[in-house]
Amino acid sequence: MDSHIKVSVIVPAYNRAHTIRRCLDSALGQTISPYEVIVVDDASTDNTISVVKSISDERLRLIPMPSNKGAQAARNVGIKNAKGDYIAFLDSDDEWVPEKLEWQIKEIVRTGKPCVIHGAGWFCREQENTRKLFPLRRLHGFVYKKLLAHPGPFAPGPLYPCLLVPKKNLAEIGFLDEKTPAYQEWDVSIALAKQLDFVFIDKPLMIYHIDGGDSISKNRIKEAEGWQYIVEKYSTEIVKNVGEKVLGDHYNQIAAFYLNAGERQRACKCFYLAYINNRADVRSLGRLISALLGGKVFHIAHQVWRKMKSLV
Numbered sequence: 077m078d079s080h081i082k083v084s085v086i087v088p089a090y091n092r093a094h095t096i097r098r099c100l101d102s103a104l105g106q107t108i109s110p111y112e113v114i115v116v117d118d119a120s121t122d123n124t125i126s127v128v129k130s131i132s133d134e135r136l137r138l139i140p141m142p143s144n145k146g147a148q149a150a151r152n153v154g155i156k157n158a159k160g161d162y163i164a165f166l167d168s169d170d171e172w173v174p175e176k177l178e179w180q181i182k183e184i185v186r187t188g189k190p191c192v193i194h195g196a197g198w199f200c201r202e203q204e205n206t207r208k209l210f211p212l213r214r215l216h217g218f219v220y221k222k223l224l225a226h227p228g229p230f231a232p233g234p235l236y237p238c239l240l241v242p243k244k245n246l247a248e249i250g251f252l253d254e255k256t257p258a259y260q261e262w263d264v265s266i267a268l269a270k271q272l273d274f275v276f277i278d279k280p281l282m283i284y285h286i287d288g289g290d291s292i293s294k295n296r297i298k299e300a301e302g303w304q305y306i307v308e309k310y311s312t313e314i315v316k317n318v319g320e321k322v323l324g325d326h327y328n329q330i331a332a333f334y335l336n337a338g339e340r341q342r343a344c345k346c347f348y349l350a351y352i353n354n355r356a357d358v359r360s361l362g363r364l365i366s367a368l369l370g371g372k373v374f375h376i377a378h379q380v381w382r383k384m385k386s387l388v
Contacts, residue, residue, distance in 0.1 A: 258302025322355030
């Protein structure tokens with residue numbers, strides 16, 4: 077094992093006094109030790125800072141933010157203060173499996189070149205006491221076009237707690253985009269994929285906890301806004317590399333998020349954009365009509381159409 081690879085772990089935290097110890101125990105207890113673990117407290121109003129200070133470990137660093145700036149800004153502060161060659165991310169309500177860094181460092185040594193290492197992960201529903209594999213894409217090699225494409229039933233990109241990234245390349249892409257409302261790791265993965273190959277480890281590297289609390293991933297409007305922000309940020313690249321049809325597929329996805337959140341006007345706009353970018357797909361036009369008139373009207377028309385088709 078190459079002991080010269082120094083990994084800095086970045087943990088953004090906001091009001092996570094009840095989960096931060098579990099998170100830090102998993103980072104500090106790795107079978108291959110991280111060089112440092114940096115907690116960037118985003119102006120918490122609970123006892124998060126006190127819990128972090130109660131942990132006696134020379135690898136642990138705490139950086140308090142003077143005001144609340146959001147998780148992306150906190151991560152950027154951590155990256156810029158990191159002393160390691162590679163950056164690993166861990167959210168303050170999640171945890172790593174003990175061998176996470178060991179497996180990833182082995183891949184760095186095996187490839188012999190800088191790359192993005194990611195992998196599978198568990199998601200755990202606390203209230204139901206269940207654990208399942210997160211639906212993540214297995215991204216290998218040059219994956220820029222794959223990350224621009226619509227992911228189908230999978231998450232659009234790797235999750236932050238699964239990523240291990242060269243610090244140098246994070247600086248070269250201008251660090252993390254702090255305006256991204258959601259799907260932030262998808263955004264940074266697209267930017268990194270222009271420079272680096274990806275390596276997927278087919279093992280769960282982390283446990284993503286869903287406890288019913290306040291989380292971006294549970295906010296349907298932010299989910300739609302995040303996807304839309306990224307699609308519009310890379311719209312020219314999407315059309316250039318994977319085509320207008322794929323851009324239409326993205327807008328259909330965004331519209332579905334807005335519709336589920338009760339934002340019918342915004343859904344209609346996105347269904348229209350989906351149709352404009354893929355006129356061959358009449359379903360986009362149907363979805364637009366459905367959103368404008370109400371789902372029941374379109375459902376009846378669709379059933380009649382299917383019945384007529386069966387008689388032909």
